[in-house]
Amino acid sequence: METLGKLAVLAEGAKYDVSCSSSGSAGRRGSLGSTSLGGICHSWSDDGRCISLLKVLFSNDCVFDCAYCVNRRSADIPRATFTPRELADLTIRMYRRNYIEGLFLSSAVVGSPDDTMVQLVRTAKILREEHRFGGYIHAKAIPGASPSLLGTLGLLADRMSVNIELPSEQSLLALAPQKNRDSILRPMAFIGGTIEERKKWKRTGRPTPAFVPAGQSTQLMVGASPENDFTILRLSEGLYRSFGLRRVYYSAYIPVADNPLLPAPAAKPPLLREHRLYQADWLLRFYGFRAEEVLSPQQPNLDEALDPKTGWALARPDFFPVDVNRASYEEILRVPGIGVRSAKRILTARRGHLLDGDDLAKLGIVMKRARFFISCKNPAFPASPPGGDLRRLLSAPPPGKDNLRQLRMEF
Numbered sequence: 286m287e288t289l290g291k292l293a294v295l296a297e298g299a300k301y302d303v304s305c306s307s308s309g310s311a312g313r314r315g316s317l318g319s320t321s322l323g324g325i326c327h328s329w330s331d332d333g334r335c336i337s338l339l340k341v342l343f344s345n346d347c348v349f350d351c352a353y354c355v356n357r358r359s360a361d362i363p364r365a366t367f368t369p370r371e372l373a374d375l376t377i378r379m380y381r382r383n384y385i386e387g388l389f390l391s392s393a394v395v396g397s398p399d400d401t402m403v404q405l406v407r408t409a410k411i412l413r414e415e416h417r418f419g420g421y422i423h424a425k426a427i428p429g430a431s432p433s434l435l436g437t438l439g440l441l442a443d444r445m446s447v448n449i450e451l452p453s454e455q456s457l458l459a460l461a462p463q464k465n466r467d468s469i470l471r472p473m474a475f476i477g478g479t480i481e482e483r484k485k486w487k488r489t490g491r492p493t494p495a496f497v498p499a500g501q502s503t504q505l506m507v508g509a510s511p512e513n514d515f516t517i518l519r520l521s522e523g524l525y526r527s528f529g530l531r532r533v534y535y536s537a538y539i540p541v542a543d544n545p546l547l548p549a550p551a552a553k554p555p556l557l558r559e560h561r562l563y564q565a566d567w568l569l570r571f572y573g574f575r576a577e578e579v580l581s582p583q584q585p586n587l588d589e590a591l592d593p594k595t596g597w598a599l600a601r602p603d604f605f606p607v608d609v610n611r612a613s614y615e616e617i618l619r620v621p622g623i624g625v626r627s628a629k630r631i632l633t634a635r636r637g638h639l640l641d642g643d644d645l646a647k648l649g650i651v652m653k654r655a656r657f658f659i660s661c662k663n664p665a666f667p668a669s670p671p672g673g674d675l676r677r678l679l680s681a682p683p684p685g686k687d688n689l690r691q692l693r694m695e696f
């Protein structure tokens with residue numbers, strides 16, 4: 286098969302992986318501006334810059350048979366495998382034409398996890414060492430890969446990810462029998478541990494080659510298996526804490542197989558649930574919440590009608606109103622309608638004078654939401670709207686069909 290034929294097959298095989306924050310950009314298929322056919326996706330660097338990546342699999346010829354995956358061994362699909370040189374040269378050609386700024390390098394399991402990793406390392410080495418490629422590389426680590434190969438790939442990649450996919454050992458056993466928790470968590474622990482070790486070396490002034498400088502991420506599938514949001518959120522919390530992950534990406538399961546253990550092929554992907562999980566994850570990472578504060582065994586799933594921060598606030602009337610002129614940063618952050626940036630602005634602005642409602646609106650606070658949860662100089666805000674149904678007033682309308690494809694943060 287020619288390289289472009291392989292590109293079409295292997296870009297298709299990669300599109301279900303969201304661990305590089307791909308937004309895709311199909312446009313009108315085949316029309317000018319459509320990049321999805323060529324495997325180009327968009328990702329965001331740590332400084333918020335949007336970067337285009339060539340997102341393809343090295344191979345989709347998988348020896349594993351994960352029931353939820355379009356590339357599983359038993360699926361009847363066209364198969365293709367690049368050579369390392371083919372993929373490296375293709376990347377460079379696209380880079381030189383300014384189509385892309387980097388590569389999302391992933392693969393199905395060809396032969397064994399280590400055989401596959403050897404091919405990924407070769408591809409990255411050709412790029413970095415022969416072509417002197419300085420662009421962004423996000424490399425997937427194959428579950429079960431050995432530490433020496435992870436260590437080598439980590440010196441060549443900017444970011445790495447090991448996809449955890451399913452939130453429990455039981456689900457892995459049922460749906461991905463060739464994988465297990467250990468084969469996924471060990472590479473994650475190795476990458477996280479090595480990143481930490483290199484940071485320490487750097488602090489002592491020891492010469493330190495860059496190892497995965499943009500950190501590691503993972504992907505968790507939502508809705509393929511029966512775990513609730515509480516289980517998923519606690520798992521994410523543990524991954525952030527134990528392995529220093531930069532991001533957990535949630536991926537609503539898109540039915541690809543007729544299997545009694547999975548949602549029916551006609552089932553819609555749970556996009557709203559995915560969206561709420563992203564919002565709850567945001568609370569863990571930036572707002573100082575713990576998973577146990579957002580959900581509990583008694584209420585194990587996120588309320589789809591409310592963003593999780595508003596849901597928490599409505600369940601904690603004893604915590605409010607928060608006096609924005611006296612409360613701590615952490616307390617102010619808990620107010621619906623006040624984000625990280627506006628909480629910091631409040632702390633700065635209140636040094637000069639006591640803040641009133643007009644000041645808050647000028648600082649960018651979403652007053653139509655925040656007004657029910659704060660007190661300030663004046664006016665006295667009501668604790669509930671006329672008619673008293675605060676929950677109804679604050680229930681976000683379900684995002685439109687198109688918007689669900691994008692991450693929206695409404696705090």
Ligand code: SF4
Binds near residue numbers: 347354392461
């Ligand atoms: S290992 Fe499983 S999830 Fe990965 S490509 Fe193969 S079948 Fe798909």
